[in-house]
Amino acid sequence: MALLEIANLTVEFATATGSLRAVDGINLSVDEGEILAIVGESGSGKSVAMLALMGLLPWTAKVSADSMLFDGQDLLSMDDRQRRKIIGKDISMIFQEPMTSLNPCFTVGYQITEVLCQHFGGSRRSYNNRAIELLHQVGIPAAETRLNAYPHQLSGGMCQRVMIAMMIACQPKLLIADEPTTALDVTIQAQILELLIELQQSHGMALILITHDMAVVAETAEHVVVLYAGQQVEQRSVKELFKSPQHPYSEALLNALPERAQEKLLNAIPGVVPGQMDRPKGCLFNPRCSYAQEMCRQQPPELRDGILCHYPLAMPNPSMRKDPDLDVRTQ
Amino acid sequence: MNHSAVSSKSTLGQQWQEFWFYFSVSKTAVAGLVFLVLVVFVALFADVISPHEPAEQYRQFAKLPPAWKEGGQMQFFLGTDYAGRDMLSRIIHGSRLSLLAGSIVVILSLSIGVLLGLIAGYRGGWLEILIMRVMDTIMAVPGLLLALVLVAILGPGLLNAMVAIAITYTPYFVRLTRASTLSELNRDYVTASKMTGASSTRLMFVSILPNCMAPVIVQGTLSFSTAILDTAALGFLGMGAQAPTPEWGTLIAENRDLILNAPWTVTFPGIAILLAVLAINLVGDGLRDALDPKLKRS
Amino acid sequence: MLRFLINRLMLLVPVFIGVTVVAFGFIRVLPGDPVEVLAGERGVSAEKRVEILANLGLDKPVWQQYLTYLNDVLHGNLGVSVKTNRPVVEEFFELFPATAELAICAIIFAVIIGVPAGIIAALKRGSKIDQGIMGISLIGYSMPIFWWGLLLIILFSNTLNLTPVSGRLSFLFDVDPVTGFMLIDTLLSDEKGSFLNALHHLILPTVVLGTIPLAVIARQTRSAMLEVLSEDYVRTARAKGLSTFRVVTIHALRNAMITVVTVIGLMVAILLAGAILTETIFGWPGIGKWIIFSIFARDYYAVQGGLLLIAITIMTVNLIVDLLYGFINPRILHQKNKS
Numbered sequence: 001m002a003l004l005e006i007a008n009l010t011v012e013f014a015t016a017t018g019s020l021r022a023v024d025g026i027n028l029s030v031d032e033g034e035i036l037a038i039v040g041e042s043g044s045g046k047s048v049a050m051l052a053l054m055g056l057l058p059w060t061a062k063v064s065a066d067s068m069l070f071d072g073q074d075l076l077s078m079d080d081r082q083r084r085k086i087i088g089k090d091i092s093m094i095f096q097e098p099m100t101s102l103n104p105c106f107t108v109g110y111q112i113t114e115v116l117c118q119h120f121g122g123s124r125r126s127y128n129n130r131a132i133e134l135l136h137q138v139g140i141p142a143a144e145t146r147l148n149a150y151p152h153q154l155s156g157g158m159c160q161r162v163m164i165a166m167m168i169a170c171q172p173k174l175l176i177a178d179e180p181t182t183a184l185d186v187t188i189q190a191q192i193l194e195l196l197i198e199l200q201q202s203h204g205m206a207l208i209l210i211t212h213d214m215a216v217v218a219e220t221a222e223h224v225v226v227l228y229a230g231q232q233v234e235q236r237s238v239k240e241l242f243k244s245p246q247h248p249y250s251e252a253l254l255n256a257l258p259e260r261a262q263e264k265l266l267n268a269i270p271g272v273v274p275g276q277m278d279r280p281k282g283c284l285f286n287p288r289c290s291y292a293q294e295m296c297r298q299q300p301p302e303l304r305d306g307i308l309c310h311y312p313l314a315m316p317n318p319s320m321r322k323d324p325d326l327d328v329r330t331q
Numbered sequence: 332m333n334h335s336a337v338s339s340k341s342t343l344g345q346q347w348q349e350f351w352f353y354f355s356v357s358k359t360a361v362a363g364l365v366f367l368v369l370v371v372f373v374a375l376f377a378d379v380i381s382p383h384e385p386a387e388q389y390r391q392f393a394k395l396p397p398a399w400k401e402g403g404q405m406q407f408f409l410g411t412d413y414a415g416r417d418m419l420s421r422i423i424h425g426s427r428l429s430l431l432a433g434s435i436v437v438i439l440s441l442s443i444g445v446l447l448g449l450i451a452g453y454r455g456g457w458l459e460i461l462i463m464r465v466m467d468t469i470m471a472v473p474g475l476l477l478a479l480v481l482v483a484i485l486g487p488g489l490l491n492a493m494v495a496i497a498i499t500y501t502p503y504f505v506r507l508t509r510a511s512t513l514s515e516l517n518r519d520y521v522t523a524s525k526m527t528g529a530s531s532t533r534l535m536f537v538s539i540l541p542n543c544m545a546p547v548i549v550q551g552t553l554s555f556s557t558a559i560l561d562t563a564a565l566g567f568l569g570m571g572a573q574a575p576t577p578e579w580g581t582l583i584a585e586n587r588d589l590i591l592n593a594p595w596t597v598t599f600p601g602i603a604i605l606l607a608v609l610a611i612n613l614v615g616d617g618l619r620d621a622l623d624p625k626l627k628r629s
Numbered sequence: 630m631l632r633f634l635i636n637r638l639m640l641l642v643p644v645f646i647g648v649t650v651v652a653f654g655f656i657r658v659l660p661g662d663p664v665e666v667l668a669g670e671r672g673v674s675a676e677k678r679v680e681i682l683a684n685l686g687l688d689k690p691v692w693q694q695y696l697t698y699l700n701d702v703l704h705g706n707l708g709v710s711v712k713t714n715r716p717v718v719e720e721f722f723e724l725f726p727a728t729a730e731l732a733i734c735a736i737i738f739a740v741i742i743g744v745p746a747g748i749i750a751a752l753k754r755g756s757k758i759d760q761g762i763m764g765i766s767l768i769g770y771s772m773p774i775f776w777w778g779l780l781l782i783i784l785f786s787n788t789l790n791l792t793p794v795s796g797r798l799s800f801l802f803d804v805d806p807v808t809g810f811m812l813i814d815t816l817l818s819d820e821k822g823s824f825l826n827a828l829h830h831l832i833l834p835t836v837v838l839g840t841i842p843l844a845v846i847a848r849q850t851r852s853a854m855l856e857v858l859s860e861d862y863v864r865t866a867r868a869k870g871l872s873t874f875r876v877v878t879i880h881a882l883r884n885a886m887i888t889v890v891t892v893i894g895l896m897v898a899i900l901l902a903g904a905i906l907t908e909t910i911f912g913w914p915g916i917g918k919w920i921i922f923s924i925f926a927r928d929y930y931a932v933q934g935g936l937l938l939i940a941i942t943i944m945t946v947n948l949i950v951d952l953l954y955g956f957i958n959p960r961i962l963h964q965k966n967k968s
Contacts, residue, residue, distance in 0.1 A: 056867055080873075088870030095868075100861040104960060105883045115869040150959045166869070359764075468647025471940045473902035476920065480936055483924050484658055560773055564906055567775045568921060583776055594783050601776030608771040616767070 003206050004030040007066040011052045014060045022048045024230040035207045037221035043273045045230035046210045050176050054093055055083050089119040092167035093176040097183050098159035102151035109147030112166045119170050134165040157188035176208045214257050226250045229273050229284045235306040246312040248289045353621035360617020366610040374426040381420035385577045389415035394593045410595045412586055421577035422603050428578045429559045432493050436558035437551050439497035444504025449535050452512025466502035474499040482570045492571035496561045500554050507550055511543030545622040552615035556608045563604050579604045637951050641944050648940040652933045653698045707934035712926050717934030726809025728915030732900045734831055735839035743843045747850025769844030774903055778837040778910040792833050795912030799826050838907045842896045853888035857881045887958045894950030897943050
């Protein structure tokens with residue numbers, strides 16, 4: 001049985017101008033020790049879905065799902081008190097902005113030992129050695145002295161390492177990393193990513209990596225879920241996806257990778273993710289899809305074999321990709 | 332936020348519409364505004380509205396309770412004071428003085444404060460240091476105490492009280508305007524008008540000033556309400572308006588000894604102050620929410 | 630830390646000089662002849678006049694007079710009260726504990742009620758409870774406190790007969806002034822029931838003086854909490870599985886208090902201004918009542934000295950608040966050390 005099973009997860013926000021559907025029917029399944037990547041542009045609902053899983057959304061959010069099972073426990077029917085026993089211990093999450101995600105008023109040591117006290121009891125002092133060990137694990141030099149440092153005395157990369165130390169402190173079975181490297185310098189990004197993979201392997205934990213970077217997906221994950229405007233458009237193994245993407249959006253994301261650019265210009269995807277006000281009729285991707293047909297503009301597609309498209313790209317034809325304006329299927 | 336992008340190009344009328352849209356979101360702010368308009372109306376037409384002359388003494392009706400109490404009379408709806416003067420009429424006429432005091436204090440402190448703030452922010456140098464240190468000094472002494480001391484120098488009276496209070500409020504406007512001026516000075520539009528050869532005065536008053544008005548207007552509303560409170564406090568202490576002027580604070584002071592015999596003579600002027608100040612504060616809160624773009628959507 | 634302290638002290642120097650100029654100028658610009666003002670209604674002869682002028686140093690140029698005054702001030706000499714013939718400094722410090730006691734009680738009252746009220750309003754944002762708390766605090770903020778005091782006297786002292794009308798302690802008790810703080814002095818003395826009596830006297834003045842600070846603190850706590858609750862680190866704290874209570878009281882409140890402490894610091898000036906009114910209404914023998922009395926009695930050296938000492942009190946308290954601020958907000962201290 002999978003460690004995490006989510007079926008038809010939907011999140012709606014009540015706003016002044018009506019309800020906004022940020023996540024629309026996502027299905028996920030993560031096995032123990034597996035790395036799953038969730039990809040999509042900004043605003044595609046990646047973070048919201050994971051925050052919903054953690055129960056961290058504000059009260060304006062309405063979360064519904066057919067099932068949400070973690071380690072055999074039903075997260076949906078659980079009350080807050082029960083959920084808090086799992087959150088931070090068995091499932092934990094690190095965030096995009098390490099500098100603002102640590103409390104500026106407390107020392108690093110305090111914030112790490114706090115989570116241990118919360119889930120295992122005992123005094124904070126008794127966990128000092130454990131905290132030092134954790135800081136070592138995440139590659140922070142002179143860990144003993146860092147315990148008394150405040151977040152503002154550390155660099156962004158250091159803060160993210162502290163964040164990771166804090167979140168793996170209780171040996172979680174599942175770690176969710178929400179764009180853990182986006183806010184960091186390019187040179188640090190690779191280090192943090194490497195660290196995450198290393199920890200994932202040594203601890204045998206499952207890792208959900210939220211990212212918008214296809215290159216990161218290729219290097220790390222086994223399975224990938226592609227989200228677009230809150231909908232899950234494709235879910236497959238990474239290898240297959242990279243070999244032959246079936247959804248035009250996945251293909252477009254891959255084409256946007258610098259190493260796939262065949263000319264001097266990068267293949268950017270025209271337009272932006274639709275918001276609450278400008279949802280198109282039919283398939284949500286149709287205004288930006290170079291393959292869109294009349295059908296795509298009229299009817300929303302249904303999920304078939306993990307792909308949300310009227311006309312999945314059956315056989316990739318590399319020669320056709322040179323000109324994205326050409327419609328493959330009309331040839 | 333394409334809303335604001337549109338509004339920056341729009342006409343004054345549309346800006347006003349947008350402002351009103353945000354302001355009217357708050358029901359309490361609108362309620363405050365309605366009450367305030369009512370008070371202004373009452374103050375303007377006090378002579379017509381008030382049932383009696385405020386100073387007229389009906390000796391035979393001294394210390395009459397309000398109309399709904401036993402022994403009260405309809406013609407003296409809120410009762411009478413020790414000299415048989417009609418409380419309602421005195422309160423109605425008092426609204427004139429309070430609104431006048433509030434307006435004059437705000438106009439004085441706002442215009443002087445904004446001018447000094449603009450100069451300090453725009454000119455900089457020793458002039459800025461001098462202005463800001465003087466303002467620091469004024470702020471180092473509690474406002475009411477400084478006002479009392481100033482009145483002691485100028486001599487008691489409503490006008491002097493207003494001037495004294497205005498002086499104590501000036502630093503807040505100076506600080507606000509200087510801060511906004513400094514941040515506006517670095518904006519591109521100021522550089523642009525400098526390049527077109529606009530004079531300093533033009534730059535200060537035409538380019539920069541309108542763009543720092545929002546916080547100043549909010550501070551102005553807040554000062555308006557505290558000015559009414561402080562004027563009343565000075566009147567109560569005997570250093571503001573002098574009896575028998577029907578200023579609200581003075582009314583409370585002159586009837587203070589009757590607090591046991593005729594509590595209504597103290598209660599109603601106080602309620603008048605409270606309601607007027609409350610209404611202005613409600614409007615002030617509404618203004619702040621409508622003018623502060625940071626809070627607009629929350 | 631030391632550098633931080635010195636920095637702050639340096640900032641206070643120009644303000645201190647400014648206040649001395651105001652206090653010095655106060656007596657200079659009073660209408661009428663200074664000698665006659667000081668002599669009061671008795672009047673003086675021509676020879677006496679010259680003598681007084683020379684005594685007061687008024688025959689010298691203004692800037693010399695100011696320097697003399699500044700020198701006096703720095704040596705703790707603020708002149709002698711015309712009415713009581715006692716040094717102003719002595720009078721001030723004799724009455725100061727009464728005002729300090731009242732102000733401290735008022736601020737404790739305001740914090741104990743205002744901070745939780747603000748937190749609850751922020752947590753229940755938009756609810757009826759929030760609207761209720763914010764409505765009441767706006768009324769408190771709009772309150773003419775001199776009237777509010779009279780109203781409470783009518784209700785609690787006269788109608789319900791629950792609290793005394795004025796003073797700090799009933800005449801039935803004889804308590805030695807040790808600290809000047811009546812609550813402490815009555816505890817130290819062996820007079821039975823005197824502590825409760827002092828407490829009784831304190832209740833209404835505390836409520837009246839604390840009303841506006843209470844309203845301001847509740848409003849500021851609410852907005853600070855709202856801001857802090859949407860911060861990333863609060864989400865992190867919740868992601869750790871901490872209880873809502875712990876998230877709010879440890880992680881959010883600690884940060885929100887940074888704003889609230891600043892606000893409390895700004896309260897000092899409001900409290901001392903309010904003390905003038907409160908002490909007048911409740912016959913409280915403190916600085917506020919003394920200043921008003923001195924103004925009416927034309928005891929100008931007392932007013933001048935009081936003005937200066939009150940300004941110094943405020944500056945001192947603000948300095949302490951600044952230091953406290955550095956203590957709660959680690960970012961401030963480290964920044965200052967680096968620069």
